[in-house]
Amino acid sequence: MTPAAEDTIQLVHEPIDTVALAASVRAPEDGAVATFDGCARNHSRGRATLYLEYEAYEAMALAKMQEICIELHSRFAIHGVAMVHRLGRLEIGETSVFIAVSAPHRAPALDACRFAIDTLKRTVPIWKKEYFADGADWADGELPPLPAETPSRKAAS
Amino acid sequence: MTPAAEDTIQLVHEPIDTVALAASVRAPEDGAVATFDGCARNHSRGRATLYLEYEAYEAMALAKMQEICIELHSRFAIHGVAMVHRLGRLEIGETSVFIAVSAPHRAPALDACRFAIDTLKRTVPIWKKEYFADGADWADGELPPLPAETPSRKAAS
């Protein structure tokens, strides 16, 4: 299959062009494209949400998204991946994250799309703050997997 | 949640407007939209495919798609569903089936999208014929679940 070089991994500060991304992963050899669109909803924990703000540890987030992408290709018989997260202020209904995965057959496309969003939500350093009529709060998040106590030997960059 | 009255269930003979369908299921209460796009790929069982032709038992296919839609709403905490299958001749790369499901949270949207395409491929009377350089053949299909031997009492329509 075509290598991951064509994959799209981005953090953006403007609206995400979901149509272009879904089209970008698609090739004649593909029989399936699965997408996931995460969008800003108008309520959270019983309160009406006015808008959201996302921030990221951008360099690390991009590295983690790239790791997910590599893992997708090693785990699933897929072709192309697009994975884009938006940062900054988002109005209700706007897309915060969009993932598209193409594959010759449907099961890997669907499995990989799901694995991608589940893993992104667990491991990519991005934070959401929810703004309500009466205040704002950081969303409950997920604790990334704790590394083993053996120090990593990765050199300073 | 908004009732299924807004859902879109169609068989069409022209290209499917996937962008409009994905947008149609989306409301301010939704935090997730999962889609599945099945498209005509350029190979099948090791042979190069030139184009496809789909035919359906249209009235029964629409009824079965409607049943799937009702089951989605009863099984998953979802909001809107669009499920459209195209019939007739399809060129390579064109979309044969498109499913979009919206929900407040991601898991039901993803689960329902997958359940929908898996069930459609098993139970909806649609047939695909693959055209190759050296002939044409009906695609291997799936046997729908056999009904029990107790005759159904549904009256003639």
Place this chain on the structure above:
Amino acid sequence: MQVRVLFFGRVREIVGRAEDSIELASGARIEELFARYRELHPALAAYRPSLVASRNQEFAPWTAPLASGDEVAFLPPVSGG
């Protein structure tokens, strides 16, 4: 009694038509209807194990009795998607 019969996919190609209307003895079952077409089109016999019957747009057992005005089809394995 009269029933309407629809043919799709490979079955349509073997029978050479998309639909038919046929006179049956009252109380005939779907399998008896199928037998009529199998006599006319022996190639159908090989596909019988992979067919599913429908009656009035619902999957139906081969033993289901038919009523006047019923719509019956012999459905090959489905391959939509």
Place this chain on the structure above:
Amino acid sequence: MQVRVLFFGRVREIVGRAEDSIELASGARIEELFARYRELHPALAAYRPSLVASRNQEFAPWTAPLASGDEVAFLPPVSGG
């Protein structure tokens, strides 16, 4: 030795800045670095169990020793998506 420290989300709000550069004794561990900020910003203590440390853009154990030029962050539970 000098290390760079980044703050995000709730931690950034408590510390009141997005990044810092700090002088540490050679061989200091991430947990010692965190202790320095906890002294300056006691509100951090309550969040310690829910934080994960990173070193040079990789999740790292709190016991990881630091080297000059390292980039460290104390990451709240992530909530992208």
